Amino acid sequence: DAGVIQSPRHEVTEMGQEVTLRCKPISGHDYLFWYRQTMMRGLELLIYFNNNVPIDDSGMPEDRFSAKMPNASFSTLKIQPSEPRDSAVYFCASSLTGKNEQYFGPGTRLTVT
Amino acid sequence: GENVEQHPSTLSVQEGDSAVIKCTYSDSASNYFPWYKQELGKGPQLIIDIRSNVGEKKDQRIAVTLNKTAKHFSLHITETQPEDSAVYFCAAKARGSTLGRLYFGRGTQLTVWP
Numbered sequence: 001d002a003g004v005i006q007s008p009r010h011e012v013t014e015m016g017q018e019v020t021l022r023c024k025p026i027s028g029h030d031y032l033f034w035y036r037q038t039m040m041r042g043l044e045l046l047i048y049f050n051n052n053v054p055i056d057d058s059g060m061p062e063d064r065f066s067a068k069m070p071n072a073s074f075s076t077l078k079i080q081p082s083e084p085r086d087s088a089v090y091f092c093a094s095s096l097t098g099k100n101e102q103y104f105g106p107g108t109r110l111t112v113t
Numbered sequence: 114g115e116n117v118e119q120h121p122s123t124l125s126v127q128e129g130d131s132a133v134i135k136c137t138y139s140d141s142a143s144n145y146f147p148w149y150k151q152e153l154g155k156g157p158q159l160i161i162d163i164r165s166n167v168g169e170k171k172d173q174r175i176a177v178t179l180n181k182t183a184k185h186f187s188l189h190i191t192e193t194q195p196e197d198s199a200v201y202f203c204a205a206k207a208r209g210s211t212l213g214r215l216y217f218g219r220g221t222q223l224t225v226w227p
Contacts, residue, residue, distance in 0.1 A: 104156035
């Protein structure tokens with residue numbers, strides 16, 4: 001299995017630009033999680049989906065952040081407009097109902113200048 | 114919701130020594146406790162986990178212990194090696210309404226000196 005796939009691995013953008021991060025979960029997994037990691041706040045859960053439906057988006061910091069999961073094999077996290085404080089590493093993870101383990105992708109390092 | 118505290122935030126040991134990282138949790142309904150290792154530039158990887166019906170679990174040089182009464186669990190690494198250097202995260206998950214969500218500690222940066 002290829003594991004969780006994220007793209008791009010690195011993104012550098014200017015403040016005010018739209019940023020879209022992409023994730024492909026492990027085939028067959030029905031849970032998908034988006035996390036943000038910073039030195040100050042550690043690993044934060046932003047939103048998670050079950051069977052493509054958002055279950056809890058209470059971690060999404062502002063309306064500038066949105067996430068979608070149009071099908072079982074693809075999800076996006078969009079930031080519009082981006083700000084320097086959004087600079088972080090964003091991880092996607094997936095898991096399977098009945099199994100406790102979450103599998104993380106390699107992350108996208110976002111830098112907003 | 115659940116609150117997971119992790120200590121210490123940094124830990125330095127000499128190669129061959131043991132390392133212990135401790136976590137506490139607040140929700141007595143939590144029943145699953147994984148540990149993740151994150152190497153530089155990579156995503157967290159599950160290294161060991163324990164369920165609430167077990168007090169201890171070992172996998173080669175790694176062991177995890179759980180005290181449900183005190184609501185704390187620990188990661189023990191014996192005979193540490195330089196390749197054990199990484200950030201380690203503990204987490205907890207409750208059954209029921211959380212529907213699969215993990216609550217993570219803040220992480221411990223472990224450095225093993227050769």
